[in-house]
Amino acid sequence: MSAVIEARGLAVRYQVRGRDFRALEAITLSIGAGEALGVVGESGAGKSTLARALLGLVAPGSGQVLWLGQDLATLAPEARRRLRRHVSVVFQDPVASLDPRFTVAASVAEPLGVHSPTLGPAARARAVEAMLERVGLAATLGRRYPHELSGGQCQRVAIARAMITRPQLLICDEPLSALDVSVQAQIVNLLDELRREEGTALLVISHNLAVLRQLCSRLLVLYLGRVMEEGPCATLLARPGHPYTRLLLDSVPVFGAWPRRAALTAEEPASPFAPPSGCVFRNRCRHAEDACAAEVPSLEALAAGQRVACRRAAEGVASPAGGAVSPARR
Amino acid sequence: MAAEAPLIELRGLAVRFPAAAGTVTAVAGVDLELAPGASLGIVGESGSGKTQLALAMAGLTAPGALLGGSVRYRGEELVGAAPGRLRQLRGARIGFVFQDPQAALAPHLTVGTQLTEALRAHERLPRAVARARSLEMLARVQVPDPAMRLAQYPHQLSGGLRQRVLIAIALMAGPELVIADEPTTALDVTVEAGILALFASLREALGMALVLISHDLAVVGGLCESIAVMYAGRVVESGATRAVLTAPRHPYTHALAAAVPRLEAPPAARLVTIPGAPPEPGSRAPGCAFAPRCPRAVARCTAERPELVPLATGAVACHLPLGTGGG
Amino acid sequence: MAGAPAWLPPARATRVALGVLGAIALLAVAGPFASPWRGDELDWARLAMSPGLDGRHWFGTDRLGRDLYVRTLEGVRVSLAIALAATLVSLVIGVAYGAIAGFAGGRLEALMMRVVDVLYSLPYVFFVILLTVSLGRSPATLFLAIGAVGWLTMARVVCSQTESLRQREFIEAATAAGVPARAILLRHVIPNLAGPVLVYATLTVPGVILIESFLSFLGLGVQEPAASLGNLMAQGTAEMESAPWMLLAPCGFLVAIVLALGTLGDGLRDWLDPRGR
DSSP: OOEEEEEEEEEEEEEETTEEEEEEEEEEEEEETTOEEEEEOOTTSOHHHHHHHHTTSSOOSEEEEEETTEEGGGSOHHHHHHHGGGEEEEOSOTTTTSOTTSOHHHHHHHHHHHHOTTSOHHHHHHHHHHHHHHTTOOGGGGGSOGGGSOHHHHHHHHHHHHHTTOOSEEEEESTTTTSOHHHHHHHHHHHHHHHHHHOOEEEEEESOHHHHHHHOSEEEEEETTEEEEEEEHHHHHHSOOSHHHHHHHHHSOBTTBOOOOOOOSOSSOOOTTSOOSSSTTGGGOTTOOTHHHHSOOOOEEEETTEEEOOTTGGGTTTOOSSOOOOOOOO | OOSSOOSEEEEEEEEEEEETTEEEEEEEEEEEEEOTTOEEEEEOOTTSOHHHHHHHHTTOOOTTOEEEEEEEETTEEOTTOOHHHHHHHHHHTEEEEOSOHHHHSOTTSOHHHHHHHHHHTTSOOOHHHHHHHHHHHHHHTTOSSHHHHHTSOGGGSOHHHHHHHHHHHHHTTOOSEEEEESTTTTSOHHHHHHHHHHHHHHHHHHOOEEEEEESOHHHHHHHOSEEEEEETTEEEEEEEHHHHHHSOOSHHHHHHHHHSOOTTSOOOSSOOOOSSOOOOTTOOOSSOTTGGGOTTOOHHHHHSOOOOEEETTEEEOOSSOBTBSOO | OTTOOTTSOSOHHHHHHHHHHHHHHHHHHHGGGGSSOOTTOOOTTSTTOOSSSGGGOTTOBOTTOOBHHHHHHHHHHHHHHHHHHHHHHHHHHHHHHHHHHHHHOHHHHHHHHHHHHHHHHSOHHHHHHHHHHHHOSSHHHHHHHHHHHHHHHHHHHHHHHHHHHHTSHHHHHHHHTTOOHHHIIIIIIHHHHHHHHHHHHHHHHHHHHHHHHHHHHHTSSSOTTSOOHHHHHHHHHHTTTTOTHHHHHHHHHHHHHHHHHHHHHHHHHHHHOGGGO
16 A cells, blocks of 8 residues: 655754754654554654655755655655645644635635636535535634634634645644644544545644544654654553653643653753754663663664664563553554 | 631632623632642633633732622732732732743843842842742752752743743742642643642642642642632532542533543543533623533523532532433 | 724724825815916916915915915825825835745845845935936936835835745645645735735825925925925925915925825724724
């Protein structure tokens, strides 16, 4: 099964005030048709950079991004632009992602106008109405402006706009963070439904593991721009191989139990400008040893489909400190 | 609830803002009390009024607002009190930790200056003593290498450290009550865990009372003995945290808890959602504000607003609370 | 405001400003017909007469006996026409230039803005003199001289506005959706620039009038016997002590126009903001 999107050795570097800032390093991932991949990370992990690089909005320093098997860098700008109907995006701030001067209907219709120019105005209007209802909004909302809608409604509009060209892949960059808790669940259900019914693949970037478990079958753990671990969601959450994944799991506040006091040597992530040598996680890892500073650990297979970038993964350093997490349903 | 006199007591607290089309009600009549050294979590979504409630408790409500009802701190009325008296109380008795550490710290002053400023606003102390106390406080909030941090500016610190500094500032003058407004919302989850643990250890060490505002039930669940759930400017349920979270009586509390996917529970095929969205602060319909979204609503709910009724384990504002008939 | 048509801007101040400008424009065009005098007619019997009903010289006459009412209105016409035309040109050129520069970013933007900086630093009066010497004195030359530099500041304003707009997520979303750059500029960037650009444009008009006045004052702009607010004010200043009314009329109009335009600019910006609805 050919992948809808692939990243091979993707690296993105910026120059900030004369210093070399490596936002992403050695990212390799692939998503097949109808699959859902979750990318979890905290601030400084490079999640947004990853989204933009995968969308072709930021040029990679090295490595490749492939859409439907085609390397973005080798495509002419016009060809790339036309491929964009297949890869859509939903951003974090729903209100900011909509042009305040466009009505909802105009925003949703825009990609259609670009990629299906032969569609007449009546057909376009019908498609927009149908899409608005599909995402759970009354078609009459088409006449409104973004500032008249709630955050949840705006996010639905953004999803409608993203889905109107029937893309193969929907990249969601923290789609829930700006929403109220009771509204987040609605959007999660909507995304899941769209994936199952339209066959659209999902790449969901979030810091919320519980949501990712709900939506995704595979998970990629990002830290300071590097992949720490990847594999089936169920496996990673039940038997993480990397100490950082373990730390994330232990840090999530849990009803009725005091958050497991994850043992840390340093609380804060290292600065992305000056990452530690060798394994970037080593200054927060209680299992770090001298060898960890010497070379960057490569992603090695630990179990079926699970790959970990840790020298000591095989020793079970990420075994639970106490309490277990229910396996994902997929 | 408490045998001794409450540290802070709210009766019918209302906060309204004048707007072009009448007044907007942020808090519509809240009764709460907190014993010395106790901890209370206030949970709500946007429009619930939780931030305005917190601000009113600390006497920090914006000048244009209309305050109604009463907030008594150790018997002293704060609503309508002179600004000078409020300022005295703040810091010395009531500490406030703001939500966004980046915005709440002055970017042009060093950490040390902001700490000593917080202290010297209440006590006349020589610089050296103030500095020593600052160092002590930074150590207490577990900031590594405090001496170096004193000379640094906020932008040189990470988010978690900034929040620790904010907490230190709030604690400098030794308050009896600390009100924290979403102290971990802007932080990463691994950093959040550390801050929550810090609050717990500070309470143990210093014995202060804590009011924690959050939208995250789990955060409150781990840290606070009692909880109050707010919706559209009112408290809809309150009681001991464990009781409220394990057996919620109000449909909103129940729905909120169910809508949040939790790692420790088995995954659901589909998340339980609450249809619609929280109401805007400006809107005011008769009857229960949650009725339009409530699966149990009956005619009475839209006609008559339920009062907060004390029960065996806390209080609930609902005509048909869960656990009674009307299933 | 009850009963007012929906297509008018809502704020009262804006409507008043619009009304004032409309009245001035109307007066400038139709007003002279109310007077029996023509601008170049000399009333030998009433030289330098103060305003009054005698001979129907409502604004008085100047040293040559010309009716000031008609001349002032002619001045308003000429100045307004030049100002509006020059502003329009600087708007079109400035917005296009600035938006392209701001949107392109990187080296192209830097280059384009450096060009603006260089042109900005040219000594203006020198440039105008050169122009006047080579092309002769006429409203067209004046218009060219004003328009040639008017677009510079507009380009700068638009460029920086575009730069900040470019960062906004809805622009990124449009790029990600495959909307071509030209369409993004026309449909998303420029309409969202409307607010600051309009305000700036309404400030440009009085600025142009003032420049024109200054140039005419120096003798470089509109020349006798034609009237412009500038040369009228120049003459008025010379006669200030003996015939103050010669200065008052053009000044009064200038002040009214500048104030009205300023208010209009703010009002239009608010009116066009969809969040106001």
